[in-house]
Amino acid sequence: MIMRIARINVEKESIEYEEIAKDSKFYLLGARGLTSQVVYDEVPPQCDPLGEENKLIIANGLLAGSPFPNSGRTSVGAKSPLTKGIKEANVGGRPAMMLAFHGLRALVLERKSSTLKLILIDNNSISLKDCKQYGGLGNYELHSKLRKEYGENIGIYSIGPAGEYLMKAASIAANDLEGYPSRHAGRGGLGAVMGSKGIKAIVIIPSSSSKVLINDIKKFRELSKPFAQKLVETKKNFSIYGTPNMVRGMSVLGGLPTKNFRMGSYDKAIEISGEKLHELVIARKGKKQVSCSPSCVIKCSNIILDKDGNHLTSSFEYETIFANGSNLLIDNIDHVAKIDHLCDDAGIDTIEFGVTMGVAMDNEKVSWGDAEKVFDILREIKKGSELGQLYGNGVCHLGEKLKAKRIPHVKGQGISGYEPRVFKAMSVTFATSPMGADHTSGAAIAGRTANKGKDYGELTEDKGKLELSYELQVYTTILDSMGCCYFIGPSYENMELITGVLNAMYNVNLNIEDVLNIGKEILKTEIKFNEKAGITQQMNEFPSFFRDEQSNPLDLTITFPKEDFKNFWRRLEE
Ligand code: SF4
Numbered sequence: 001m002i003m004r005i006a007r008i009n010v011e012k013e014s015i016e017y018e019e020i021a022k023d024s025k026f027y028l029l030g031a032r033g034l035t036s037q038v039v040y041d042e043v044p045p046q047c048d049p050l051g052e053e054n055k056l057i058i059a060n061g062l063l064a065g066s067p068f069p070n071s072g073r074t075s076v077g078a079k080s081p082l083t084k085g086i087k088e089a090n091v092g093g094r095p096a097m098m099l100a101f102h103g104l105r106a107l108v109l110e111r112k113s114s115t116l117k118l119i120l121i122d123n124n125s126i127s128l129k130d131c132k133q134y135g136g137l138g139n140y141e142l143h144s145k146l147r148k149e150y151g152e153n154i155g156i157y158s159i160g161p162a163g164e165y166l167m168k169a170a171s172i173a174a175n176d177l178e179g180y181p182s183r184h185a186g187r188g189g190l191g192a193v194m195g196s197k198g199i200k201a202i203v204i205i206p207s208s209s210s211k212v213l214i215n216d217i218k219k220f221r222e223l224s225k226p227f228a229q230k231l232v233e234t235k236k237n238f239s240i241y242g243t244p245n246m247v248r249g250m251s252v253l254g255g256l257p258t259k260n261f262r263m264g265s266y267d268k269a270i271e272i273s274g275e276k277l278h279e280l281v282i283a284r285k286g287k288k289q290v291s292c293s294p295s296c297v298i299k300c301s302n303i304i305l306d307k308d309g310n311h312l313t314s315s316f317e318y319e320t321i322f323a324n325g326s327n328l329l330i331d332n333i334d335h336v337a338k339i340d341h342l343c344d345d346a347g348i349d350t351i352e353f354g355v356t357m358g359v360a361m362d363n364e365k366v367s368w369g370d371a372e373k374v375f376d377i378l379r380e381i382k383k384g385s386e387l388g389q390l391y392g393n394g395v396c397h398l399g400e401k402l403k404a405k406r407i408p409h410v411k412g413q414g415i416s417g418y419e420p421r422v423f424k425a426m427s428v429t430f431a432t433s434p435m436g437a438d439h440t441s442g443a444a445i446a447g448r449t450a451n452k453g454k455d456y457g458e459l460t461e462d463k464g465k466l467e468l469s470y471e472l473q474v475y476t477t478i479l480d481s482m483g484c485c486y487f488i489g490p491s492y493e494n495m496e497l498i499t500g501v502l503n504a505m506y507n508v509n510l511n512i513e514d515v516l517n518i519g520k521e522i523l524k525t526e527i528k529f530n531e532k533a534g535i536t537q538q539m540n541e542f543p544s545f546f547r548d549e550q551s552n553p554l555d556l557t558i559t560f561p562k563e564d565f566k567n568f569w570r571r572l573e574e
Contacts, residue, residue, distance in 0.1 A: 001211035003105040005034075006126055008119060010197050011052075011111040013128045020105055028506065030062035032088040033481035033522045034106055035077025039086050040525045045532035049081035049189075050166055050196040056109040058099075058157060058202070061483015065100030065212030066220065068501055069228040070485040072097045072293030074157070074174060080188035081168045082352070082394050083412045083436040085535035086526045087188035090440070090480055092292035092301075092315075093174030095155030098204040103211035113198030116164070120150075122205040134200050136161055138345035138382060139173045139181035146203055147179065155204035156181070160347020163191030165384040167392035169352035170195060173344065176292050178303060182314035183292055186349035187413065187438055189394065215507040223500045228297045231488060235298045238487070239289050242300040243318035245274030246445070250318075251326070253446060253459070254554040255422035257415070258326040259368065260358035261408045263552045264419040268331035272321050276333050277304070284309060298487055304337050313341040319439070322417030323354020328361055328369065335371035342378035348392055353378075355414030356395045363402045406545050410437035411535060418445070420542060421551040421558055424462050428469035428560070431540045432568040434526040442473035443486060450475060451492045462560055470571050478519040520572050527569055540565035 005018040005026065020026045029037055035057040047053035056078045063071035074096040080087035099107070102121060109119075118131040134142055139160045146156055155174075158181065162170040170191030171184040185191075214220050238245070250256035251269035258266040270276060281288055287303035292315060306312040316337055324330060324339040343350045357374055360366045366373045380388035390398060395414040399407035408415040413436030420427035425444030433441035446459055450471035457463030475490035482498060499515045502508060530536070546558045 001103050001213055004103055005106045005108060006104055007108045007110060009110050010113040010199060015126050028518060031059050031075035031481050031483045034059045035075045035088050036086060036522055036526050038108060039077050040529045043079050045529055049079045050192060052112045054079050054193055056193045056197055057106055059106035060096040060100050061481060064096050064483045065210055066214055068224045069231055069295055069297045070488050071483050072295045073483045073485055076172055076185040076190050078190055078193040081192050082189040085530040085533050086434055089185035089187045089190055091174045091183045091185040093176050093183040095157055095174050095204050096483055097294045098155040100212050101207035101210040109197045112196060115198060116200050117198055118200055119202040123208055131200050139347055140345050143175055143181045150203050153206050156201055158201040159191045159194050160345060161382050161384055162347045162392050163195035166192045166195050168192055169349045169392055169394045171347050171349045173347060176314060180314045182344055191347050214505045216504040219504040220501055223497060227497060231297050239299045241274040241278055242302055244277045244321055246318045247321055248273040255419040256326050257322055257417055257419050259329055260362040264422055265553055266326040271331040272325040272333050272336055313337045316340055319417045320350040323351045327354055327358045330369050330371050339374055346378055346382040348381055351416050352394050352414045355408055356391055356398050359395055359399045359404050359407055363404050407543055411539055413437045419551055421546055421556040422460055422554055425465040425468040427558055428465050431542060431565045434530050442469050442476050444468055444472055460556060466564060474519045477522050524572055537566045
C-alpha cells in the first residue's frame with residue numbers, strides 16, 4: 001500500500017489525500033524530514049505562528065509500523081511561536097504506529113477553525129467533530145473521556161488548556177501504552193499551534209489491518225533482529241533506571257544546572273536521583289522498564305505512584321527532574337513528580353516551565369524550593385489566568401517582563417539539563433541547532449561519540465566538540481526522520497544499519513552517503529527557513545552570562561569564538 005499524506009482543512013472540514021509514490025519528493029522523507037519540508041515549502045516564513053497561514057504537521061517516520069526497534073515516534077512540526085523559527089518536536093506513545101497502520105504518513109492541519117473540534121480517524125475516513133464539551137479539560141480527564149467514548153485502544157494526540165489559551169510553551173500530548181497522556185512533543189510551543197487551529201484532539205481508532213509494506217521482509221529482519229537483541233543486552237541498566245539515573249552523575253561532573261544555572265552541582269542531588277526514584281517505585285509497586293511506544297525494546301520509561309498507591313505521573317524523565325528539581329532547589333522527588341503531572345495535565349513543556357520558574361525564583365518572584373507555589377502557578381496556567389499567562393509563555397516572556405539579567409535560552413527556547421559551560425559538545429548543539437536550545441538535536445551526553453575510535457577530546461575541553469556536535473546533529477536528524485528514538489544511538493555504524501533497512505523496506509539502492517545526504521538536506525532546509533524568518537546564524541549564541549560568569553564548581557565558561565558558532569553550518573557545504 002502506498003502511504004498517504006492527509007491534508008485537513010480544519011475550517012472547511014475538507015480532506016485531501018496525497019499519495020507518496022516512488023517519484024514523490026516525500027518518498028524518503030519521514031517524520032522530521034517531512035515536517036520540515038512541508039514547513040519550508042508551504043508556510044510563509046514571516047507569518048504569525050498562531051495565524052491561519054501556519055500549518056501543523058504530524059508525521060510518523062520512514063520505519064513506522066515496521067518491527068525495527070524504537071521506530072514508533074511522531075514528529076510534530078510548524079513555525080514555532082516560541083522561537084519564531086522552524087520547529088520539530090518528537091514524541092513516543094501509541095499514535096505514530098497507528099497512523100502508519102492506516103496507511104498515513106502525515107496529517108497536515110491547515111487554516112483555523114473558529115470552534116473547538118476533534119479529528120477522528122477510523123478505517124475508512126477522517127472526519128471532524130465539534131467538541132466544545134471538552135474545552136478547558138486537562139489531558140488526564142480528556143483522555144479518560146475519549147477512551148470511554150471511542151474505546152480503550154485508541155491513539156490520541158491532544159492539547160491541554162495551555163494549548164487552547166495559545167501559551168507559547170504549550171505541548172502536544174500523545175497517549176502511552178498504559179493509556180496515560182504522559183508523552184509530550186514539548187518543545188517550541190507546538191501545542192499553541194494546535195490550539196490556534198481549534199483542534200483539541202486527534203483520535204485514531206485502531207486499524208483492522210496494517211497497511212505498512214516492507215518490500216524485503218527477510219532482509220529487513222536479518223538486519224533489525226540482531227540489532228534489537230543487542231539493544232536489549234547493552235541497555236539493561238538504562239532500562240531499569242531510565243534517564244533519571246543521570247541526575248547524580250551530572251551533579252558529580254559539575255554539569256547539573258542548579259539554581260537557575262548558578263551552580264552545576266546540587267548538594268541534595270541524591271534526593272531527586274534515579275536511585276531514589278528506583279527505591280520509591282519498588283516500595284510503592286510502581287513500574288519500571290516500561291515501553292512508551294510499541295516497537296521499543298529499550299523500555300526506559302516508568303510509572304510513579306504516590307505514597308497511597310495512586311498514579312502520580314508516568315514517563316518521569318531526567319530533563320523534568322533537572323528543570324523542576326535542582327534548578328528550583330526542590331529536593332523532594334514526590335513534589336517534582338507532581339509538577340510533572342500538573343505540566344502534563346495542563347499541556348505545558350516541563351523543561352520550558354522549569355527554566356521559566358528558575359528565572360522567577362532568581363528574581364525573587366517565588367522563593368527557592370517553594371513547591372507549593374509552583375503547583376499554584378501550574379493551576380493558574382490550567383485556568384488561563386493572567387498569572388498563568390505570565391508563566392506559560394516561556395522563559396523569555398517572563399524574563400523580559402522581569403527585566404531579568406540571566407535568562408538561560410538560545411533563540412528564545414529555554415536551555416535543558418546540561419550545563420553548557422561544562423558539556424562543551426552539548427553547548428555547540430544548543431547554540432547551533434535550528435530548533436533553539438534543544439538537547440535532542442544532537443545529544444552529546446557524557447561519553448557519547450559519533451564515530452568509533454575518533455578522538456573528540458575530553459568532555460570539558462573545546463577540542464573536537466564542533467565536529468562531534470555536527471556529526472551527532474546530522475545522525476540525529478536521520479534517526480528523527482526514521483521515527484526512531486535517539487536512544488538507539490546516533491552513530492555512524494547505525495547510519496550503515498539504517499541504510500540497509502531503508503533499502504530492504506523501500507526497494508531502493510542507497511549507500512551510506514545517500515542517507516547522510518538526506519540528513520544534511522533536511523538541516524539545510526531548516527536553516528534556509530530560519531534565515532527567511534529572521535533567525536540568522538548570528539543568533540547561534542548564548543546569553544552573555546555563559547561567557548562572563550564561571551560555572552560553579554568547575555570555573556568554566558563558554559570559550560568557543562562566536563565565529564565558530566556563526567560559521568558552524570558551513571560544514572554542510574563541504
Ligand atoms: S527508549 Fe525510552 S524514550 Fe525511547 S522509545 Fe523506549 S521508552 Fe520511549
